[in-house]
Amino acid sequence: MNLTLKVWRQSGPSDAGRMVTYRVEDVSPDMSFLEMLDVLNERLIVEGDEPIAFDHDCREGICGMCGMVINGVAHGEQRATTTCQLHMRHFEDGATITIEPWRAAPFPVVKDLVVDRSAFDRIIQAGGFVSVPAGSAPDAHSVPVRKEDADDAFDAATCIGCGACVAACPNGSASLFTAAKITHLGLLPQGQPERLSRAKAMVDQMDAEGFGGCTNTGECTAVCPKGIPLDAIAQMNSDYLKANAK
Amino acid sequence: MAVTGAVMVLFLVAHMIGNLKIFLGHDSFNEYAHALRTLGEPILPYRTLLTITEIVLVASVGLHMWAAISLSRRAAHARPVKYVAKKSQAGGYTTHIMRWGGVTIVLFVIYHLLDLTFGVVNPKGFDSEPADRMVAGFDPSRWWVTLIYAVAVVMVGLHLRHGIWSAFQTLGWAKRNRYHVLRVTAAAVSVVLVLGFLAPPLAITFGVVK
Known part of the structure; x- marks a missing residue:
């Protein structure tokens, strides 16, 4: 798959920030959304550019760290799915994908797609x-x-x-x-x-x-x-x- | 928003039933309008209950607007930077027109009071029987007035479709297994009110009621 990404880039909390367009080629439909960004970041590092900062931890949908607004929808349009569990097979080949951080005053942007929660x-x-004192797990029916x-x-x-x-x-x-x-x-x-x-x-x-x-x-x-x-x-x-x- | 909204919904139900009296003839409608003023007599002086109702309604409108404005202001402060792309997922058309719909309704209510209550923009003026004002106001030659009323009443219906359901949620009386019933009830009340309010002006404009 070949994709065009429009990603919010912001070097720090005081930077105004802007949308930057990237081309990503040879994306496997089996990749997760974050793996797709990993591929882009590896290329950016090789080319001497700053990689896109995004939050992530468990990558299995249970930690709550990852999160970005994908095409105007938090965590993307796939229902009941975290960004890390969203796979590229849900996107069309040649699609343009807009990626933005959570937007809220109490969640200030730290860098790019990372916000302070x-x-x-x-x-x-x-x-x-x-x-x-809750103690250890109680006996059932106690x-x-x-x-x-x-x-x-x-x-x-x-x-x-x-x-x-x-x-x-x-x-x-x-x-x-x-x-x-x-x-x-x-x-x-x-x-x-x-x-x-x-x-x-x-x-x-x-x-x-x-x-x-x-x-x-x-x-x-x-x-x-x-x-x-x-x-x-x-x-x-x-x-x-x-x-x-x- | 929920409590003041509930007051206004109850008023609308009574207002709609009163309007429908025009179908029973001019006298019936005029007697109803007079009865509103003499309600509670002779124990209470002339117009006591009506004045109290008017005060409660004006207070409700004021507090409802104050709540809406403060919610809008808080929302604007909570999201200073807008999204480049934003797509609604809840699919609720009515939820997204609450604010501008509310503004439309306020403007309409001002026009409506000038028309049928104070008679300022009504062909019959203030010193006339209520039924005459109503019939003259929706005369076929003034079809555009009927159109304004129709649009406004539909706007009220859309406002209530979200509003009624939302009030139960705000007051903490909603539960997942009751959502369906609440939504259907909200829609049903909205439809009944819209039809009930549309019937008299349309009937007058199309000559059914003269």
């Missing part, structure tokens, strides 16, 4: 934990949990914190991420004591970071590589309203 860490620090709650908590817990929800949201809101963490902990017995104070602390921190507000467009859940459902946000709103009513 520390804002997510601070939201977690505000309340994404349980203070009870603490009964409703099957529906266990399923919903598990669905929410699959969030890898990649930030695609923020990137896709027209409001730049981090509601799906924050809601996933609140739902995950709030539905389980260990998370009950801090359920409402957690919701308030995490939502307030999310707002303080400069993320936008949720208008229920559903863009987040559509691009989420883990398919976190939109009703996590309803759960967050419910807990937040109860916390403020107290």
Whole structure:
């Protein structure tokens, strides 16, 4: 496959940045998107150019490090897929692909496609934990949990914190991420004591970071590589309203 | 947005039912308009409940706009650098016209009040029976007025299709297994309101109601 890439290049946080066009030839359809970028970077290094900086770690879709907006869609148009698990067979030969970093004020660009997602860490620090000694894995059935709650908590817990929800949201809101963490902990017995104070602390921190507000467009859940459902946000709103009513 | 929106949706339902009285004749419509003013009498003075309703509605419109403007401002601050390419994945046409749709509706409401409430831009003027203002306002010779109303009412319907569903989500009453019911309900309420509001002006313009 031969491709034309239009990639966002920005040498550092203070650089204005611009789109740069590259030709990539002999791309195998079996390559992942990141491997395709590796091939381009090897060539750039040989030619004495600066390679394109992008975040990645596990490359098996579970760490949440990789993430870029591909042709206007966070993680590309393949549903429920991280960028590292997106393969080139989903693109047409001769296609032009636009690659941009996550765009949000709380996610400043570090370099090229790398953004600083520390804002997510601070939201977690505000309340994404349980203070009870959870110990080692408990025996099955020692603490009964409703099957529906266990399923919903598990669905929410699959969030890898990649930030695609923020990137896709027209409001730049981090509601799906924050809601996933609140739902995950709030539905389980260990998370009950801090359920409402957690919701308030995490939502307030999310707002303080400069993320936008949720208008229920559903863009987040559509691009989420883990398919976190939109009703996590309803759960967050419910807990937040109860916390403020107290 | 959810609470003020709910107030306005309830008002729209009552407003639509009132409008449909024109099909029962001019007297029925005028009596209804008069009854709105004498509601609660003789326990309450003339126009008490109507004035309270007007105050609540104006406050709702104001707070709804304030919430919308602050959400827009926060969104603009949260994404100072725009995408070169951006493609919507949720497929919700109605979600993307909420803001400009809202602006359109506000402009329409101003025109609508000047037309049928204050009679400033109505051929019959202020000192006339409500039914006469309504019939004269949608006279076939003023077809463009009917067209403005039709466009605005459809815009309200699209606004509500997202708005009603979204309000349940905002208040935390939505659950995955209820999404389908909520969306269908939101669409159904929107369609009923659009048809109910379109019927009187169209009937007058096409001469069914004289």
